[in-house]
Amino acid sequence: MDVIVTPTPTLQGTIGALSSKNYTTRYLLVAALAEGTSTIYYPAHSEDSDAMRRCIQDLGASLEEDEEKIVITGFGSRPRNVKELNVGNAGAVLRFLMGIAALSENVTFVNTYPDSLGKRPHDDLIVSLQQLGVQVEHREGKLPITISGGAPKGGKITVSGSVSSQYLSALLFLTPLLSEDSEIEVLHDLKSKVVIGQTLEVLEQAGIVIHASDDYMHFKVPGRQAYQPRTYTVQGDYPGSAAVLAAAAVTRSDVTVERLMERSKQGERAIVDVLRQMEVPLTHENDTVHVQGNGRLKAIEFDGDAATDAVLAMVAAACFAEGTSRFYNVENLRYKECDRITDYLAELTKAGAKVEERQAEIIVHGQPEGVEGGVEINAHYDHRVIMALTVVGLRSHKPLVIRDAHHVAKSYPQYFDHLRALGASVEWKES
Template identity: 80%
Template structure:
């Protein structure tokens, strides 16, 4: 399905932020790794979180759900000996479960999205798992991947943090269950440190002890630990809300989003500060963000590693800012569902934006007068690209058609419903 985004000068309304995908997937996993019954309130409903639901059920967890919560009886350190797992297009779910399935004799992760997740590299995690005695068959670091584990021991592990923090998070879920103590040293740089902070927060809530250095580059993990069955409440999601906030910023607006905690450990909370620096009129208090946009924005320079999953939405806002904006320290965007620098900027140019790329930077020469639009653009099956391009469409002079926009369901199935509720002129079209 495609979406037609028509020029929309004004947005107004009040919505609830969807629940956090990142926290939901982590809570589902720690609940599955516990022996006993855990409850997760207000879980996210997205392709990623649904993939985690499906896979933990395949691995032996009991999963019961109603409109408010999921009740999970876990498999602890004894997952079922399944032969195959299908994570769909969910990279984080794949990476987290590559470590967990080291507790199984042999599991193959199948490749059902060869043009998206199937292109993404996992070599750094494969190398780390081999250091603790896990055999891995793979296709040049990519899917399909077969994990032959059964009896990993723990010990000293070195893992690169250059491409993704998900490799480190994956090991942090597994190592507390191993019979030996473990030490993890992160090599090179560590991308998206704030997301590692979310992993550590969830592990602590699950009763797991991990000794992390202040710079998050070294870890000591006592072995023979057990996950505790707990009750968890999922907070509102900043990465998805970033696009709605950007849409409010580039239009005349009075938009309120609820359930966005001021002290959240989600790095994308920084998008509120980015918009403030761009002179967007907004207030943030009591878990509520209110934007009274006037369509006028000021350019700025921003370290994108602090809000990785909000960068594309903020770039979309910067397209209409006065002056030149620079988003730096973002090379890891190249290793997502698509190359979120080259592929995204190619589509922005089609719409009429003036943008440049560097290896780890996006430069935006703002066009406060708006962009031409009137084109069909390719979102490369990437939910973040779809949402960001829709923001640009609101301020285009002619409609923009976004191909395969149904892939927004990977993280935010209700995204276009929420935009419509705020007054955006968007409509689904058969592709």
Template identity: 80%
Template sequence: MKAIVKPTPKLSGELQALSSKNYTTRYLLVAALAEGTSTVYYPAHSEDSDAIRRCIQDLGAVLEEDDEKIVIQGFGRHPKPVKELNVGNAGAVLRFLMSIAAFCPEVTFVNQYPDSLGKRPHDDLITALEQMNVKVGHQEGRLPITIHGGQPKGGKITVSGSISSQYLSSLLFMTPLLEEDSEITVTGDLKSKVVVGQTLEVLAQAGIRIEASDDLMHFVVPGRQQYAAREYIVQGDYPGSAAILAAAAVTESDIRVHRLLEESKQGERAVVDVLKAMDVPLTHADSIVHVQGNGKLKAGEFDGDEFTDGVLAMVAAAVFAEGTSRFYNVENLRYKECDRITDYLNELRKAGAQVEERQSEIIVHGRPEGVEGGVEINAHFDHRVIMALTVVGLRSKQGLTIQDAHHVAKSYPQYFDHLQALGAQVELIEE
């Protein structure tokens, strides 16, 4: 599908934020790891959340779903032996389940997206699992990956945090179920610590005890624990809302986005502070972000590791800011569905943006007068890139045509519907 994004000077209206993909994934996983019946209210619906639903069912969880909730009968420490698991293009689901698959005799994670997830490395998690009596077959750290499990063992474990925090989260979900106590030490510079905080929050809600150092680099995990069957309520999603808020910031707008908790532990909550720092007129109260954009933004410097999945949308806003913006500490963006630094910036340049890259930085020389657009661009099968490029298209002089725009369904299937409801001029063409 192609999305033809036309210049749109004004947006207005109200939206309910999507449910959080990150919390949905974690709640469904801990519910599956419990031996009773859990209920998850307001779960996210996207390709990624569908992947975790499908995989925990394959592993033996029983799910019943209606419009409001999912009721899950978990499998605890005893997933059903399966030969294959298909996680689609969901990197977090793959990494979380690689550890859980160690309780099975042999599981192969298949590769259906060789040009996206299939390119992403998982060596650091493989190395950690091999310390735990788990043999792993792989293609230089990439899919397809076969876990030869059955007898994983705890003890002293080291895992690198320099590429992704998902490796650490994976081990934190699995080690409480081991017979032995575990001691996990993180090496390198741990990326996305706020996301590890979400994992620890969910584990605590599920009754799991973990001692974590203040810097989140050392963990003591007692073994022989059991996940409690509980009720969970999924909060609104800041990463998906970031693009909507950026679109409001670069246009004349009057937009309210509901269900965005002020005290959320989602790192991407910081995008509200980023937009405030860019002088975007907005308020945040009663779980509502109200943006009254005037299209005028001021450049700034921001630590992108605090809001990883919101960086691309904020870069799109900075394209139209007065001055030069710098997003630093963002190297982990290179190891997502695509290289979200090089690939994304190449497309921004086609649209007329003035951007530079370093290994771990994105530098944006703002153009308050707007960009030319009028080109067809490649979103590299990446949902975050699609959403961010749409923001740029709305403010461009000739619009943008985005290839493979249907991949936005990975996290936000209703994205274009929501933008159109706010007045965005977007035409979708099936191919």
């Protein structure tokens, strides 16, 4: 399905932020790894979190869900032996479960998205799992991947952090269950350190002890631990809300987004600070962000490493700022559902934006008068690209057609419904 985004000068209204995808997937996993029953309030529903639901059920967890909560009885450290797992297009779910699959005899992760997740490399995690004595069959680090584990013992492990922090998170979920203590050393630079903070926060809530160095480059993990059944509440999602807030910033608006914790450990919380730096009128009080946009923005420079999933929305807003903006330290955007630098900037250019790419930077020459639009653009099956391109369409002179926009469901199925509720002119059409 494609979506037509028609220029919309004014947005107004109140929405509740989507529940966090990152926290939901982590809570689902630690609940499955506990022996006993856990309850998760306000879990996210998206393709990613639903992939985790499906896979932990396949591995032996039982789930009961109503509109408010999900109750999970876990399988502990003994997942059911299954032949195949299908994570869909969910990279984080794949990597977390590659670690847990090391506790099973033989599991194959199938390749159902050859043009997206099927192209992404997982070599760094494969190397780390092999250090634990796990056998891994793969196709140059890519899906399909077969893991033959059973009884990894622990010990000294190295893992590269230069492509993704998800490899490290996978090891942090696995190693507390092993029979020996483990020591994890992170090689090279660690991308998205703030997301490791989220993983450690969830592990601590689940009763797991991990000793981390201040820079998150070295970890000591006692073995023979057990995940505890707990009750969790999922906070609002900053990555998805970033696009809604950017849309409010580039239009004349009076938009309120509720359920966004002021003291959240989500790095994408930086969207609020960035919009403030761009001189967008807003307040953030009582876990509520209120934007009263006037369509006028100032250019900024921003280190995007800690806020990876909000950078594309920030770039969309910068397209209409006065001056030239620079987003740096963002090379890991290249290793997502698509190359979020080259692919995204190619579509922005089609829409009339003035942007430049470097290996680890995005340069945006703002056009306060707006961009031309009037073209059909390709979202590259990427939910973040879809959301950000929609922001650009709201401020274009002519409508934008975004191909395959239904892939927004990967993280934010209600995105277009929420924009419509605020007055945005967006409509679906058959591809």
